[in-house]
Amino acid sequence: MRDRREAERPEIETRGSLLDAIRGVKWPALRAVAGALPGAHHSRLRGAAPELSEYRVYRQGDDPKRIDWRLLARSDRAYIRLAEDRSIVSTLIVVDATASMAYPPRTLAKWRAACDLAIGLAAVAHASRDPVGLIVVAGGGVHQLPARTRRGIVGEISRALDGVTPAGKAPLASALAGVRHRWRVAIVSDFLGDADDVRRRAGEVAAAGGEVHAIHIVADEELDPPGRSMLAVDPEDPSIARPLVADVRAVYQERFAAWRAELATAWRGEGLSYTLARVSEPASRVVRRVASRALGGGRDAALHARSEGR
Amino acid sequence: MTFAVPFFAWAAAGAALATVALHLLAWRRPPETPLPTARFAPERPVRMVSRAVRPTDLGLLALRVVLVMLVGVALAGPVLAPRRAGTPRVIVVDRSRSAGSGAEVTAAARDAFRTGDAVVVFDTTAREVVAPTLDSIATTSPSQGAGSLSAALVLGSRIAQRLARNRDSVVIVLVSPVTTDELDAATAPVRRTWPGALQLVRAGAAPNDTASPAIPQVRAGAGDPVGVALALGGPLAGGRSVRVVRDGVTASDSAWARAGNAVVTWPVATPAEWSRRAAVDTAFAVATVGPGAATVVAPFIRVAEPPTGRVVARWSDGDPAVTETALGGGCIRSVTVAPPSIGDLALTPAFRRFVERLAAPCGDARQLRPASDSVLSQLLPATIAVDGTGPVAVEATDSPQRRLVAWLLGLALAAAVVEMFVRRGGSHAAV
Numbered sequence: 176m177r178d179r180r181e182a183e184r185p186e187i188e189t190r191g192s193l194l195d196a197i198r199g200v201k202w203p204a205l206r207a208v209a210g211a212l213p214g215a216h217h218s219r220l221r222g223a224a225p226e227l228s229e230y231r232v233y234r235q236g237d238d239p240k241r242i243d244w245r246l247l248a249r250s251d252r253a254y255i256r257l258a259e260d261r262s263i264v265s266t267l268i269v270v271d272a273t274a275s276m277a278y279p280p281r282t283l284a285k286w287r288a289a290c291d292l293a294i295g296l297a298a299v300a301h302a303s304r305d306p307v308g309l310i311v312v313a314g315g316g317v318h319q320l321p322a323r324t325r326r327g328i329v330g331e332i333s334r335a336l337d338g339v340t341p342a343g344k345a346p347l348a349s350a351l352a353g354v355r356h357r358w359r360v361a362i363v364s365d366f367l368g369d370a371d372d373v374r375r376r377a378g379e380v381a382a383a384g385g386e387v388h389a390i391h392i393v394a395d396e397e398l399d400p401p402g403r404s405m406l407a408v409d410p411e412d413p414s415i416a417r418p419l420v421a422d423v424r425a426v427y428q429e430r431f432a433a434w435r436a437e438l439a440t441a442w443r444g445e446g447l448s449y450t451l452a453r454v455s456e457p458a459s460r461v462v463r464r465v466a467s468r469a470l471g472g473g474r475d476a477a478l479h480a481r482s483e484g485r
Numbered sequence: 486m487t488f489a490v491p492f493f494a495w496a497a498a499g500a501a502l503a504t505v506a507l508h509l510l511a512w513r514r515p516p517e518t519p520l521p522t523a524r525f526a527p528e529r530p531v532r533m534v535s536r537a538v539r540p541t542d543l544g545l546l547a548l549r550v551v552l553v554m555l556v557g558v559a560l561a562g563p564v565l566a567p568r569r570a571g572t573p574r575v576i577v578v579d580r581s582r583s584a585g586s587g588a589e590v591t592a593a594a595r596d597a598f599r600t601g602d603a604v605v606v607f608d609t610t611a612r613e614v615v616a617p618t619l620d621s622i623a624t625t626s627p628s629q630g631a632g633s634l635s636a637a638l639v640l641g642s643r644i645a646q647r648l649a650r651n652r653d654s655v656v657i658v659l660v661s662p663v664t665t666d667e668l669d670a671a672t673a674p675v676r677r678t679w680p681g682a683l684q685l686v687r688a689g690a691a692p693n694d695t696a697s698p699a700i701p702q703v704r705a706g707a708g709d710p711v712g713v714a715l716a717l718g719g720p721l722a723g724g725r726s727v728r729v730v731r732d733g734v735t736a737s738d739s740a741w742a743r744a745g746n747a748v749v750t751w752p753v754a755t756p757a758e759w760s761r762r763a764a765v766d767t768a769f770a771v772a773t774v775g776p777g778a779a780t781v782v783a784p785f786i787r788v789a790e791p792p793t794g795r796v797v798a799r800w801s802d803g804d805p806a807v808t809e810t811a812l813g814g815g816c817i818r819s820v821t822v823a824p825p826s827i828g829d830l831a832l833t834p835a836f837r838r839f840v841e842r843l844a845a846p847c848g849d850a851r852q853l854r855p856a857s858d859s860v861l862s863q864l865l866p867a868t869i870a871v872d873g874t875g876p877v878a879v880e881a882t883d884s885p886q887r888r889l890v891a892w893l894l895g896l897a898l899a900a901a902v903v904e905m906f907v908r909r910g911g912s913h914a915a916v
Binding site for chain 2: 274275276278280285365367394396397400401404405406407408409410411415416417418419420423426427430431434
């Protein structure tokens with residue numbers, strides 16, 4: 176069953192083809208950022224950029240250099256020029272590398288999909304000259320790459336992820352403790368650990384002006400377990416061992432779907448971005464959907480969002 | 486191989502099939518498979534029924550099937566050699582003197598005989614009749630020898646056990662009056678060597694017929710000492726079948742003797758056909774032969790010698806004084822003792838006992854009294870009379886079938902022990 180599913184994948188992307196597929200994809204910030212450094216995202220600041228936005232009456236304290244002298248000469252009134260400013264937004268990719276991500280055990284397809292998504296999002300962010308950082312939360316500890324703008328940061332992220340083997344159990348929310356306000360955070364996880372704590376912390380980040388994207392990785396085998404009878408054991412908590420036989424499969428799928436819908440509702444209810452990513456779905460497509468959230472979402476994204484609850 | 490109770494074999498086969506089915510529908514723990522979303526499956530007992538396409542624990546399954554089949558086959562009573570239907574019998578026919586003329590015994594044996602039965606005739610010894618038929622039973626001549634039931638039962642038991650190898654059951658049919666002299670100390674042990682049924686057909690004498698006492702017939706003159714002695718002695722057992730003649734044996738006496746009675750010829754004058762002694766002499770004592778001998782001490786003039794026959798009494802020097810010769814079913818007893826015509830010898834108790842012993846029925850019939858039922862029930866257990874309802878089945882205590890059943894049950898017990906160890910080993914391995 177598992178092999179057949181892998182064979183039915185529409186496409187298998189290599190890292191190179193992934194980067195090619197997402198070339199040109201923009202991942203704008205959900206709202207105007209407050210950064211000072213020039214970048215690709217709309218800034219809440221009105222600066223002296225060449226692109227004129229509006230005029231405003233000069234008030235005491237304004238920089239006299241921004242007074243439009245020609246308008247003053249013509250109208251004898253002092254106005255200052257305001258322009259749309261663009262800034263960067265630091266992006267932090269948080270990847271869940273606990274034992275639940277090492278699934279299926281033979282192919283680790285779930286972990287590979289998470290890595291591809293992390294690299295894809297990092298590449299898109301880096302293409303906008305945003306600083307990109309990485310936090311990998313595994314049972315053995317937290318691996319961290321500070322946000323950098325330098326050229327090879329995507330490669331560094333790729334190598335860092337390749338060096339991690341998902342195992343153990345660790346709280347994902349602790350990785351968000353050090354996230355600065357106004358950062359953009361993308362959490363790639365199956366949210367089978369401390370999902371409530373993560374959402375709570377993500378809400379705090381968002382309330383402080385940050386931006387949080389939840390990319391929920393789900394393996395196809397989790398959505399549709401193999402038909403044979405088995406004793407399903409939670410790899411992070413062996414005490415959870417439930418028989419999964421034919422007559423309880425429907426109940427399992429119903430409960431799992433309800434939990435996913437509840438998770439999506441909770442995240443979106445707090446103004447956070449939530450994207451369901453199936454392992455069999457090409458990573459480039461998921462990256463585009465995540466990026467499209469910031470643009471208000473396309474028709475496909477809307478349809479997909481409605482289907483995520485199912 | 487056949488079964489005495491095939492139901493148990495079929496039941497065992499059904500139980501074995503059920504065992505296999507239970508193995509296929511075994512409670513087993515399904516294989517563990519990691520699934521991160523296992524928490525969404527409903528909580529159920531970890532052990533569950535699952536149908537195994539290929540049964541596990543084939544060794545344990547085989548042991549259990551073997552165990553069930555062994556017990557079932559043992560209870561079914563396996564018979565390795567095919568048995569023929571019917572119940573053959575061993576007809577044991579009494580030809581001893583106890584049977585008298587043998588006519589009644591022969592008739593009873595012919596009634597009991599069926600084709601395929603074995604026939605044993607016996608008197609002092611027993612022999613098997615080869616290829617017996619109704620005619621061969623009728624042609625066996627009676628003997629004047631004492632009967633030995635022990636010898637007859639030994640041979641009858643051997644033949645019965647030979648027949649029992651390929652028959653379901655064998656019955657020994659004993660056709661005999663069963664008198665007391667045919668029984669001895671070995672009769673009961675020999676009877677116990679045959680575990681099967683023994684059917685008793687008492688013929689030739691009425692059971693418990695005590696031969697009502699009577700004074701023998703005496704044909705003598707008045708005041709004859711022998712007649713006086715018999716008259717003083719009173720009724721004798723079997724006296725009706727005894728005739729004492731003091732004159733000479735007539736044709737009617739011979740006919741009466743052929744009918745199974747005893748004619749005691751005690752002539753006053755020596756018959757011409759008797760041989761005379763070389764010299765007339767005097768003997769001073771005479772005694773009967775056998776247990777409880779009656780002895781008379783008195784001077785007797787010996788003139789003649791009795792005819793050749795079974796010696797009933799002897800003189801003090803050992804010469805025969807009284808002999809008995811068979812005649813048909815009866816006998817003629819020749820007495821050469823001449824009691825003195827004068828004196829009171831005839832009145833003495835010793836002479837009366839002597840006369841009474843000589844006036845006994847043929848073959849010393851006072852020892853041929855039919856054995857009582859109580860004696861027979863002790864010496865010949867598990868037997869019934871011909872008037873009963875049928876043969877008594879005596880359960881065999883040691884037969885090939887019983888040994889086979891014992892072996893099967895032993896193997897079943899061993900299989901149960903091995904199964905217990907295998908099961909425990911399997912459970913430990915599973916833990």
